[in-house]
Amino acid sequence: MIGLAVIGAGYWGPNLVRNAQATPALHLRWLCDLNESRARSVLGPYSTVKVSTCYEQVLADPAVAAVAIATPAATHFDLVRAALDAGKHVLVEKPLTCSYADGVKLVQAAQRAGLVLMCDHTFCYTPAVQKIRDLISAGEIGDLCFFDSVRVNLGLIQPDVNVLWDLAPHDAAILDFILPADVRPVAVTAHGTDPLSTGRACVAYLSMWLSSGVLAHVHVNWLSPTKIRTVVIGGSRRTIVWDDLNPAHRLTIYDRGVDQAADPDERRQALISYRLGDALLPALPESEALGTVMTEFAAAINNGRAPRTDGRAGLRVLAVLEAAAQSMALGGARIDIPNGVAP
Structure with a gap:
């Protein structure tokens, strides 16, 4: 079993603690938080897990081989770097850190030390997203035409x-x-607004141009009175609709869409036909994604391999976020993302 410490007992930390304790390959030894009483309340009165307010104390324990970090983003660089320097494998909550340049330093440090650096991109481990990935890689939806996400x-x-x-x-x-x-x-291009004068954007729209020519769009919002978690992925053959809040119909595959004429001259005349086919609701297992994250983290350590969402994946996300921040600061200007963003 891999000795594990969780750093951070706030919003996400308790979920890490619960799933770590349910993962056979992991042995939770420490919970570290600046608020000791909060950490103890997460563990309960009968836990044998140690509590500390000092992460240096946790990193000094030779029984700890790995740490899971769930602290504010601004603290990620220092905590991840300290853990890597102490010879610990690291699972870190999104984003990897607050800047791409700092993210590169962390990825390179993990490479030099031969340690696992994994990003907790939790949604990538949901059965729905795993199924979507399989459908796209198998060519079931054809060529990707659009990606549209609403997270409000x-x-x-x-x-x-x-x-x-x-x-x-x-x-x-x-x-x-x-x-x-x-x-x-x-x-990318990005636009954001702050209608409540909070000092930061509370509503934002992000568009990403892909190397294939496809446009992907994301709408995020803290102010919506209703919660929506919907992604529509359109292909040349089929369209996938993922409604994360609908456990009965979480994923639907539509054999419906628009067919263009095969002849280029006809396409220029915008001659199209509508295809009305069946809708398929694939059966998905109900499993907690964070439990799969913990299992993947342990497997990557034990097998000496990169996890599915490694530090490079975190860097690719940071490249998008930094370009989006720059675009938003420039009033929505288009910002190019350099090729080969990961070291």
């Missing part, structure tokens, strides 16, 4: 990041996970 709710306004950095990493990570290996975002 009446949510917690974060003190350190805007809504784009809080919610859009999920969608950027999902897109990175399901795209074919030879397709990547090459440019």
Whole structure:
């Protein structure tokens, strides 16, 4: 069993603790948080897991081989770097860190030390996203035509990041996970508004041009009175609709769409036909994604391999977020993403 410490007992930390304790390959030894009473309340009165307010104490324990970090994004670089320097494998909540340049340093440090650096891109481990990835890689939907995501709710306004950095990493990570290996975002535009004068954007719209010519779009919002988690992925043959809030019909594959004329001259005349086919609801297992994350983290350590959402995946997400922040600051200008973003 791999000795594990969880750093951070706030919003996400308790979920890490619960799933770590349910993962046979992991042995949770420490929970570290600046608020000791909060950490103890997460563990309960009968837990044998140690509690500390000092992460240096946790990293000094030779029984700890890995750490899972669930702290504010601004603390990620220092905590991840300290853990890697101490010879620990690291699972870190999204985003990897607050800047692409710092992310490169962390990825390179993990490479030099031969350690696993994994990003907790939780949605990539849901049965629905795993199925979507399989469908796209098998060519079941044909060529990708569009990606449209809505992630809105009446949510917690974060003190350190805007809504784009809080919610859009999920969608950027999902897109990175399901795209074919030879397709990547090459440019972005982003717009954001702050209608409540909070000092940070609470509503944002992100568009990403892919190397295949496809346009992907993401809408994120902290101010919606209703919660919506919907992704529509259109292909030349079929369209996938993922409604994460509908457990009965979480994933639907539509054999419906628009067929263009095969002849180029006819296409220029915009001659199209509508295809009305069946809708398929594939059966998906009900499993907690974070449990799969923990299993993957342990397997990557034990097998000496890169996890499915490794540090490079985190860098690709950071490249999109940094370009989006630059675009938003410039009033929505198109910003190119350099090729070969990961070291």
